[in-house]
Amino acid sequence: MRVHRFWLAxxxxxxxxxxxxxxxxEGPQMFFVHxxxxxxxxxxxYEAAAVDWMEMMKGSEAAKGSIEYYAxxxxxxxxxxxxxxxDFAHFAEVGDAFDAVExxxxxxxxxxxxxxxxxxxxxxxxxxxxxxxxxxxxxxPRLSDDEVKMVHWDFWYTLPHKTDDLEAVxxxxxELYTSKGIDTGWNVYQAITGGDLPLYVVAVxxxxxxxxxxxxxxxxxxxxxxxxxxxxxxxxxxxxxxPFIGWLRxxxxxxxxxxxxxxxxxx
Numbered sequence: 001m002r003v004h005r006f007w008l009a010x011x012x013x014x015x016x017x018x019x020x021x022x023x024x025x026e027g028p029q030m031f032f033v034h035x036x037x038x039x040x041x042x043x044x045x046y047e048a049a050a051v052d053w054m055e056m057m058k059g060s061e062a063a064k065g066s067i068e069y070y071a072x073x074x075x076x077x078x079x080x081x082x083x084x085x086x087d088f089a090h091f092a093e094v095g096d097a098f099d100a101v102e103x104x105x106x107x108x109x110x111x112x113x114x115x116x117x118x119x120x121x122x123x124x125x126x127x128x129x130x131x132x133x134x135x136x137x138x139x140x141p142r143l144s145d146d147e148v149k150m151v152h153w154d155f156w157y158t159l160p161h162k163t164d165d166l167e168a169v170x171x172x173x174x175e176l177y178t179s180k181g182i183d184t185g186w187n188v189y190q191a192i193t194g195g196d197l198p199l200y201v202v203a204v205x206x207x208x209x210x211x212x213x214x215x216x217x218x219x220x221x222x223x224x225x226x227x228x229x230x231x232x233x234x235x236x237x238x239x240x241x242x243p244f245i246g247w248l249r250x251x252x253x254x255x256x257x258x259x260x261x262x263x264x265x266x267x
Contacts, residue, residue: 029130030085031189032094036120037078046079046119050252052112057254062104064255071253072151072246080246126193128201135172135189142183142215147246148205152212155242158198162237166200169234176226184215209245217229 038046056072057063069083085091102109158166170188184204191199206212220227235241 028132030087030091031128032083032085032091032128033079033126033128034083034095035078035124036081036116036123037122038119039121042119046116049112049115049119050079052108053116054064054254056105056109056112056213056251057101059099060101060104062097063098067094067101067254069254071249073249073252074244074246077153077244077246079249079252125176126191128189128191131170131190131200134167134174134200136174136177136182137185138177138183139181140183141185143207147207150206150208150212150248151246152206153244153246154202155244156200156202156234157196157239157241158200158237159239160198163198166234166237169237172230172233173227176223176230180222182219182222184219212245222266 036046057067066081068079072080072082074080083094085094085144156166167225187203189201189203191197204212
């Protein structure tokens with residue numbers, strides 16, 4: 001993951017008013033999401049650079065305790081790196097930590113970044129906040145954390161004057177799932193930057209694609225007409241809905257890769 005320092009500084013400056021408003025509302029969990037869409041012919045080169053990058057991260061003292069991100073990859077979405085942040089002050093500290101890693105590692109860091117950039121078609125970055133009020137966490141989830149290998153995302157691009165309607169439907173879904181004791185949960189994230197807002201992302205964990213679609217069919221049978229009615233209401237608030245899948249990439253995540261090596265005896 002090639003994190004460009006000027007992006008971090010520029011986005012932080014742009015979003016300070018938004019961040020202050022968010023923190024006044026009990027400080028929702030924030031995320032910086034960086035997407036790298038790779039040229040199909042250069043995926044192997046990108047992966048090789050990413051592996052080298054991770055080796056440098058694992059050997060860096062500057063990264064320890066200062067940097068955390070989760071990596072996903074998928075055929076449509078490319079490579080996505082999700083950095084949990086407390087607030088924009090913390091975001092700036094993460095940028096400083098990446099600067100320190102670059103200074104510590106030296107030329108190999110820049111070389112791996114250049115290889116990664118060459119393989120990439122384009123980059124996108126933005127900030128999101130978790131919306132627990134629109135999310136559902138079952139008492140007894142059907143999957144343990146260890147079983148989750150994939151995430152299915154629905155990107156809901158909402159009509160500007162219909163955001164309240166969509167949020168109301170999400171809360172109705174929470175009520176329906178709670179009343180039925182459904183074992184499948186989801187998380188909703190709201191984009192707070194970007195050129196195509198309003199945008200909400202619904203994330204559902206799964207073992208793999210077959211597991212996701214089989215479970216969706218099961219839920220349709222369990223929830224029936226009630227869920228179908230709510231789905232129709234939600235679509236009336238949308239400009240478009242785009243589905244994506246992403247496979248969790250522990251080997252490209254930090255510090256999960258180190259933790260896995262310690263628990264599994266290395267790769």
